[in-house]
Amino acid sequence: MDGSTEAAPAEVSASKEIAYHEDVEAMMASLGISEKDLDDVVFEEEVEQSQVDNRWMVVGRVHTDTEFSHFWFFKNMRSAWDLAKDVKIRVIDDNRFIFHFACLGDWEKVMVGGPWVFRGKSVLMAPYDGFSKPSSIELNKVMMWIQIHDLPDGYKGMVKTLASKVGDFVAQEKPSTDMVGNFYRVRVKINVRKQPKSVVSIIRAQKRELFLVKYERIPD
Structure with missing residues (x-):
C-alpha cells in the first residue's frame, strides 16, 4: 500500500469553500469593484431549485x-x-x-x-x-480500461492500489476463466495532461518487481 490518506469530507468541503471565496475576491479585484458596488439577487434554494x-x-x-x-x-x-x-x-x-x-x-x-x-x-x-x-x-480526465499484466495471484489484493498509480480507480473487472492472457482489467480515469505510465511496481523483501500496463482504445 502507498500509505496515502484521503481528506475527510468536511475538510474537502472547507477547502472548496475557501477556494470559492478566493476566486470571487480575485475576480472583484480584477474588475476594480467592492462589496458596496454589488446588488445581490438572493437565490431561494427550496423555491428556485425546483x-x-x-x-x-x-x-x-x-x-x-x-x-x-x-x-x-x-x-x-x-x-x-x-x-x-x-x-x-x-x-x-x-x-x-x-x-x-x-x-x-x-x-x-x-x-x-x-x-x-x-x-x-x-x-x-x-x-x-x-x-x-x-x-x-x-x-482533464478520460475514462478507459487498462490491463496490468503478469501479476501473480499473491498480489491480486493490490490491483486497486496499483491501478491508482495510473489514474483514479473506478472499477475492477472480475477475473474470468475464459479470458485470454494473464492480466487484470481495471477501469480508471486518466489525466490527459500527464504521460501515461507504462509500468507499475511493487517492492517486496527489498526487491522491486515491474508489471506492464497496457491501454485499451487509447486516443491520440
Whole structure:
C-alpha cells in the first residue's frame, strides 16, 4: 500500500469553500469593484431549485487546440453514443459544451462508456449540476480500461492500489476463466495532461518487481 490518506469530507468541503471565496475576491479585484458596488439577487434554494431541470447534464470538450466543426462533432457523438432519446447540446464557447440527456440510461451510457473520441482526440466529460459556472469545471480526465499484466495471484489484493498509480480507480473487472492472457482489467480515469505510465511496481523483501500496463482504445 502507498500509505496515502484521503481528506475527510468536511475538510474537502472547507477547502472548496475557501477556494470559492478566493476566486470571487480575485475576480472583484480584477474588475476594480467592492462589496458596496454589488446588488445581490438572493437565490431561494427550496423555491428556485425546483424550477430548474438540471438532471442528467454533462459538460464536455474535445482535447485539442485545433478548430473543428461543431456540426460534425455533434453528428459523430450522436452516432457513437446511439442513445435511446435525443440529447440537447448547448455551445458554451469554441470548445466547451453542455449536453442535456433525456433519461438516466443515456446519461449513464455516456458517462460510464468510452473512451469517446472525435477525430482521434479524447472527448473529456464531467457531470454538471446546472449551478456551477461551466468554465469552472475541470475537464482533464478520460475514462478507459487498462490491463496490468503478469501479476501473480499473491498480489491480486493490490490491483486497486496499483491501478491508482495510473489514474483514479473506478472499477475492477472480475477475473474470468475464459479470458485470454494473464492480466487484470481495471477501469480508471486518466489525466490527459500527464504521460501515461507504462509500468507499475511493487517492492517486496527489498526487491522491486515491474508489471506492464497496457491501454485499451487509447486516443491520440
